[in-house]
Amino acid sequence: MECTQIKAKLADYSVGLLGERENKMVEAHLAQCPSCAAELRALERVDRVLKAVEPEEPPAHLWHSIRARIEAEHPRLQIPFWQRWFSVPRLALGGAVAAAVLVAIAYYSVLRSPEGEASLHENAEQLMHTHQMMSWGDPLSDKAALGVMLASRAQTQEVP
């Protein structure tokens, strides 16, 4: 394949959208073409920058002003008031239902329990740490190594 054909495929390649055969062809070309390889690096840089940017919340009035302009320029696209009224709340209603479902899941799986399912494994890890640190006073224990463990794990409290 020529550079122009490869460059056309680089964007899809960078996000893993190419098939296996095309992937291999692009990789074979990149291995011997510094120009295309540089293009791929530039694409990856852009991707990283885009990922680093915080998505900005559009202002609440944005959709209404866009709609008003479209309707002003294309009067045929105007829709009845009741439909317009219904279309936006339908989205809102869907969002509200999704949010309610998420809140319910969070409530039942985590908030109702001080030690939710997700923390069972963490608890076992904490208790394993306590188990290990109790061996500090055992004969011939490797205290230099135990000190590393002491510093590396969160301390569990064993109280009098």
Added chain:
Amino acid sequence: MLNRWMTIAILFAAAMGMAFAQKPDPAQRVRAAYQAESRVSLSGVMRTTSTVQATEISSEVVVYRKAGMTRYEYRSPELRGLVLIDKGDTLIRLDPATRTATVETVHRSPATVDLVLKNYRAELSGQERLLGRQTDVITLKPQQRSGPTRKLWIDRATGVVLRTEQYNSSGKLVSRSFYSSVDWKASPPDSLFTVPEGWRQVVAPVQTERHWEKEDLSRRLGFTIREPGYVPPGFVLDGFHLVVRPNAQPSAHIRYVDGLNSISIFEHRCPPGRGRGFQWGRRMGRRGNCEFFTSNEGNVLVKEVGGIRFIVVGDLPENELQKVIDTLR
């Protein structure tokens, strides 16, 4: 004729004597190493490597030892200048970042060197020269069942352990520490074993020495603590302890020791609401009511019965842990 036989007998006795003199008694060497921990003064540099949650952490450690006290200064960037002072009955942790000294009482284990030698076979694996000194390499292997193994390079002259390697019951290296230099004539000043002036001193919430009576601890937790009907041969009861962790149910901690290995059984009320489901480990046991986790440091088995969660931790094979947890009802 008689003279010739006498000469042969004397030569034979001398040869046997030399053979025995060169072959030290491994159990005696282990006892000497245990005694040297509180008897020998020195300063030196150690290199220690441990596996913590599948991550290997290494550090250079400057060590000062004097009359039953040891100071460990950790030099690796990850440990941020941590200093530990072991005074036998207390452990002081110095954190240079906050200039805080945390003092905690050290748990006094009932495990003795006698218990170690009862449950572990001491074998002389060789004799090596380390740092220009003669060492006996002693391997402590479990007498009967599978379990952890400890390898010690014991200085012939002083009994100081110059290198130690700890393997778990699967034979994987868990930790390794060794001296890269030793000053045998050092006499570290007492100031190295005290909290530096001007540092904030706090008492650690962890007071591991406290042994509870079973009934008192049951009353404190509001449920009857269960003891297992089975622990593997060689293990003896260390004691009952209370473990309090932030955002978690307070637990009873029952500990058993065999000298080099230990079993911990934690018991606490199941958290209210959900949270009693199992999904992180592998289900096992009768009716699949147990959950199994494993790591380099040991195995963990969890089960819940009658609103109580039992967590058994130890470097033991799965079937042994299962036998212990099956007898907790």
